[in-house]
Amino acid sequence: MAENIVEADLAIIGGGPGGYVAAIRGAQLGAQVVLIEEDQLGGTCLNRGCIPTKALLETAHEYQKLDTLAQRGIKVAGKELDWAQALAQKDKAVKTLVGGVGYLLQRNQVRVIKGHGQFVDARTLLCRQSDGSESKIQAERIVIATGSQPKGIPVEGIDGQRVLSSTELLNLPSLPQSLAIIGGGAIGVEFASVFHDLGVEVSVIEALPNLLPTMDADLGVFLAKKFSKQGIRVEVNTLVQGLRDIGSSEEIRIKNKDGREQIFQAEYVLLAAGRQANTAGLNLAGIGLNLAAGVIPVNEYLETAINGIYAIGDVIGGIMLAHVASREGIVAVENALGHKVKADYRSVPACIYTHPEIASVGLTEVEASKHYEIAVHRFPFQANGRAVAVDQAEGFVKLVSEQKYGQILGIHLVGPMVTELVGEAGLAVAMESTVEELATTIHAHPTFNEALMEVAHAAIGSPIHNL
Amino acid sequence: MPKLAATMEEGIISCWHKQVGDQVAKGEPIVEVLTGKINAEVESPATGILEQIIAADGALVPVGEAIGVIAESKVALQATPRMKKLANELGIDLAAVVGTGPNGRITEQDLQEHQQEALNADPVKATATARKMAAAEGVSLPGIQGSGVSGRIQKTDVQHALHEETAEKISHLVLDDYEVLPLTGMRKMIGDNMAASAFSAPHVTLTTEVVMDQAVQLRQELREKYRNEAKITFTDFINAVVIKVLQEMPEVNATLEGNEIRRWHKVNLALAVARKKGLIVPVLKNAGRKSLTEISQHTADLVERARADRLTLEEIQGGTFTVSNLGMYDIDGFTPIINPPQAAILGVGRILERAVVVEHEVMVKPTMVLSISFDHRIMDGDAAARFLKRLKYLLENPYQPVVE
Numbered sequence: 001m002a003e004n005i006v007e008a009d010l011a012i013i014g015g016g017p018g019g020y021v022a023a024i025r026g027a028q029l030g031a032q033v034v035l036i037e038e039d040q041l042g043g044t045c046l047n048r049g050c051i052p053t054k055a056l057l058e059t060a061h062e063y064q065k066l067d068t069l070a071q072r073g074i075k076v077a078g079k080e081l082d083w084a085q086a087l088a089q090k091d092k093a094v095k096t097l098v099g100g101v102g103y104l105l106q107r108n109q110v111r112v113i114k115g116h117g118q119f120v121d122a123r124t125l126l127c128r129q130s131d132g133s134e135s136k137i138q139a140e141r142i143v144i145a146t147g148s149q150p151k152g153i154p155v156e157g158i159d160g161q162r163v164l165s166s167t168e169l170l171n172l173p174s175l176p177q178s179l180a181i182i183g184g185g186a187i188g189v190e191f192a193s194v195f196h197d198l199g200v201e202v203s204v205i206e207a208l209p210n211l212l213p214t215m216d217a218d219l220g221v222f223l224a225k226k227f228s229k230q231g232i233r234v235e236v237n238t239l240v241q242g243l244r245d246i247g248s249s250e251e252i253r254i255k256n257k258d259g260r261e262q263i264f265q266a267e268y269v270l271l272a273a274g275r276q277a278n279t280a281g282l283n284l285a286g287i288g289l290n291l292a293a294g295v296i297p298v299n300e301y302l303e304t305a306i307n308g309i310y311a312i313g314d315v316i317g318g319i320m321l322a323h324v325a326s327r328e329g330i331v332a333v334e335n336a337l338g339h340k341v342k343a344d345y346r347s348v349p350a351c352i353y354t355h356p357e358i359a360s361v362g363l364t365e366v367e368a369s370k371h372y373e374i375a376v377h378r379f380p381f382q383a384n385g386r387a388v389a390v391d392q393a394e395g396f397v398k399l400v401s402e403q404k405y406g407q408i409l410g411i412h413l414v415g416p417m418v419t420e421l422v423g424e425a426g427l428a429v430a431m432e433s434t435v436e437e438l439a440t441t442i443h444a445h446p447t448f449n450e451a452l453m454e455v456a457h458a459a460i461g462s463p464i465h466n467l
Numbered sequence: 468m469p470k471l472a473a474t475m476e477e478g479i480i481s482c483w484h485k486q487v488g489d490q491v492a493k494g495e496p497i498v499e500v501l502t503g504k505i506n507a508e509v510e511s512p513a514t515g516i517l518e519q520i521i522a523a524d525g526a527l528v529p530v531g532e533a534i535g536v537i538a539e540s541k542v543a544l545q546a547t548p549r550m551k552k553l554a555n556e557l558g559i560d561l562a563a564v565v566g567t568g569p570n571g572r573i574t575e576q577d578l579q580e581h582q583q584e585a586l587n588a589d590p591v592k593a594t595a596t597a598r599k600m601a602a603a604e605g606v607s608l609p610g611i612q613g614s615g616v617s618g619r620i621q622k623t624d625v626q627h628a629l630h631e632e633t634a635e636k637i638s639h640l641v642l643d644d645y646e647v648l649p650l651t652g653m654r655k656m657i658g659d660n661m662a663a664s665a666f667s668a669p670h671v672t673l674t675t676e677v678v679m680d681q682a683v684q685l686r687q688e689l690r691e692k693y694r695n696e697a698k699i700t701f702t703d704f705i706n707a708v709v710i711k712v713l714q715e716m717p718e719v720n721a722t723l724e725g726n727e728i729r730r731w732h733k734v735n736l737a738l739a740v741a742r743k744k745g746l747i748v749p750v751l752k753n754a755g756r757k758s759l760t761e762i763s764q765h766t767a768d769l770v771e772r773a774r775a776d777r778l779t780l781e782e783i784q785g786g787t788f789t790v791s792n793l794g795m796y797d798i799d800g801f802t803p804i805i806n807p808p809q810a811a812i813l814g815v816g817r818i819l820e821r822a823v824v825v826e827h828e829v830m831v832k833p834t835m836v837l838s839i840s841f842d843h844r845i846m847d848g849d850a851a852a853r854f855l856k857r858l859k860y861l862l863e864n865p866y867q868p869v870v871e
């Protein structure tokens with residue numbers, strides 16, 4: 001068989017938000033770019049992550065909101081959910097965005113090769129296409145952007161039929177009666193929110209003391225209370241002991257920190273206890289690239305131990321978020337093409353699309369207090385005009401600042417549309433803004449983001465609309 | 468490298484205020500140069516554009532060598548008297564305005580636009596936190612390389628600068644038994660100057676003790692009398708008497724420049740001022756014409772600005788005689804080194820109650836030790852001795868001159 005050899009300046013393995021952004025950036029910088037993707041462009045994020053979950057979260061929220069409309073004098077009769085249609089809407093959104101990525105790559109003259117990529121040597125990749133044909137890609141610079149997949153946990157029964165990954169749950173043919181979620185991180189709580197709003201009985205089991213354990217503790221505490229009030233069962237400090245398929249449902253055995261054991265049943269179990277880097281099948285060992293703690297180690301320029309090979313996104317661990325992967329893609333490619341840029345993680349927003357929404361950027365109170373003399377201020381949405389007007393007056397803004405210069409170190413929010421407000425907060429953190437700057441910037445009234453100005457007022461003296 | 472002082476042979480570029488490509492106006496300070504004892508501002512010799520910086524910050528450059536290139540503005544300034552007046556009122560430097568009128572004439576609109584631009588321009592890009600930190604720590608932002616987007620100065624840049632600055636200030640290897648400081652900058656300048664003086668001028672030092680009871684009393688009275696105008700210190704009082712004697716004895720009020728001994732008619736009294744950064748010697752110009760209160764006021768001003776590093780080059784040049792007073796350090800007496808090209812320097816010790824023999828009796832009186840070091844190339848011992856004797860006489864009999 002004649003060997004098909006493709007030469008490129010830059011080859012990228014994986015077409016998720018890390019890889020496809022890297023590819024476009026490379027093309028913009030004038031490089032000939034080859035992108036290898038074995039599945040769909042857009043990766044986890046577009047096909048089975050950020051985007052489909054947000055589609056379903058909105059559907060679920062709209063559905064649940066119908067129950068609250070009576071307060072506004074709107075009577076709704078005959079509320080009914082067509083799950084298949086909900087999935088179709090989600091799939092359509094995914095398809096649109098995936099198509100968009102393909103179009104962008106094409107217009108940027110990125111050569112997309114469909115197939116599984118692996119290393120032959122440090123400058124050569126082998127791509128095996130689904131039809132069995134093979135091509136070799138030779139490139140001076142290679143970026144590994146293979147992402148991650150759901151991680152298992154060593155628990156008896158975890159391989160059962162009723163234990164699903166987030167990917168499987170997104171395409172469940174019909175709504176279950178009940179759902180137990182292992183893991184109270186971002187993915188776990190978002191699915192809890194979706195299925196609860198759609199009328200499913202939901203339980204969340206988290207091993208650590210708080211939901212959203214990587215975020216500022218106040219956020220997880222707020223959410224746990226909110227969930228409990230809504231009727232979602234929240235078990236923190238709790239480990240899953242074992243799972244057993246009992247025919248029509250799954251039996252879940254849990255044990256909390258105090259040693260109390262409980263057994264309950266759910267129709268399905270979602271395993272959302274972390275993700276693991278996709279490194280198998282790349283022949284990393286063959287080129288002498290070693291893993292550290294399951295991920296590919298890189299320096300601050302995102303270069304691996306092998307000169308000219310970079311790695312970005314979920315496959316390097318760190319903050320496993322789509323926008324981080326994208327930024328890393330840009331940084332790595334710029335470095336690969338002769339620039340010198342460091343990956344800077346000082347201002348990374350994280351958003352959780354529950355209701356109310358949760359968002360955060362910068363240092364948590366605990367992290368900040370390790371490095372600075374800090375001040376912490378809060379402003380409640382109960383004191384925000386718009387939030388009251390639209391009857392969404394719950395949650396708060398928490399501002400962590402440094403005492404000497406008033407630098408804004410972190411902003412943590414729960415409340416209406418805070419996933420959008422966090423953009424302003426992120427700019428403040430990235431620009432090393434001070435509390436004075438945020439307080440003296442005029443914010444439109446009535447808006448939710450007045451809360452950011454108000455919390456800054458609190459930090460420089462006293463908030464106008466709170467005591 | 469301009470020759471900023473008679474004895475200057477080389478200078479260190481302390482920092483450029485302008486970058487390549489910047490507009491510079493004639494007379495505008497563009498670079499700071501470290502000469503013998505101060506950081507002097509060097510003014511632009513022409514209006515134009517700083518085209519090239521030849522000697523970067525920190526470079527040691529012999530006098531007369533080029534440190535930069537200014538491309539002179541080709542067109543002569545085109546502005547009507549009315550525009551000149553307006554520019555003056557608005558505080559705009561016409562040289563920096565680009566004229567858009569006929570023949571490049573500056574119009575009123577040009578002036579307004581220029582002013583607007585000046586208002587809009589933020590000369591240094593820095594984050595709010597970086598600004599606050601710089602202000603709090605006394606770090607100057609313009610000199611810092613920003614690591615943020617489009618060169619914005621961030622907190623870490625200020626921290627680095629701070630770190631470097633302290634490192635430079637102390638710049639030492641901390642060893643177990645001693646620390647090493649490089650002999651550079653101000654320290655080296657003073658050292659070179661002093662060594663040149665000590666090794667080229669044959670020094671002789673004469674010493675005498677002065678009984679100060681009457682001087683102490685008179686100074687007390689004068690201080691009370693002029694309380695509202697000045698704070699008359701012992702140093703002021705002693706300097707006033709020194710000035711008087713120098714006026715009487717131009718052979719001591721002299722300098723050696725090349726093959727010339729210059730005996731000066733005016734007294735420009737140089738005053739040694741100690742600072743953390745290093746010794747500096749501002750000059751009280753034409754001191755013979757000054758009243759005691761004027762001497763006091765001007766000295767206070769010079770000392771204050773010397774400590775704040777705000778003296779002009781003018782103010783440290785042209786001294787004809789130096790006084791160094793170490794009384795406040797509890798020094799009894801010392802042998803000062805001459806401040807070249809001057810002929811002599813007076814060292815003043817502390818005033819202390821000491822045993823004095825008056826008409827065979829031991830009495831306790833405030834006394835002070837004076838010493839004069841002189842350059843034997845310029846004068847002989849008798850002149851210096853007469854100077855000291857006359858000075859001692861006037862200080863011991865301060866009420867005398869009034870009736871003399």
Ligand SMILES: Cc1cc2nc3c(=O)[nH]c(=O)nc-3n(C[C@H](O)[C@H](O)[C@H](O)COP(=O)(O)OP(=O)(O)OC[C@H]3O[C@@H](n4cnc5c(N)ncnc54)[C@H](O)[C@@H]3O)c2cc1C
Binds near residue numbers: 037323
């Ligand atoms: C349910 C869920 C919800 C999420 N929600 C959010 C959210 O709201 N916001 C957010 O920021 N993040 C979210 N994430 C995380 C986000 O999806 C990931 O951080 C992001 O997709 C990582 O991007 P990546 O490019 O590194 O990897 P991926 O998106 O995983 O892309 C890797 C790509 O590489 C391909 N690939 C792997 N190996 C090979 C190979 N050998 N050859 C060829 N191709 C290969 C894969 O097919 C895949 O397309 C969510 C994740 C999940 C699971």
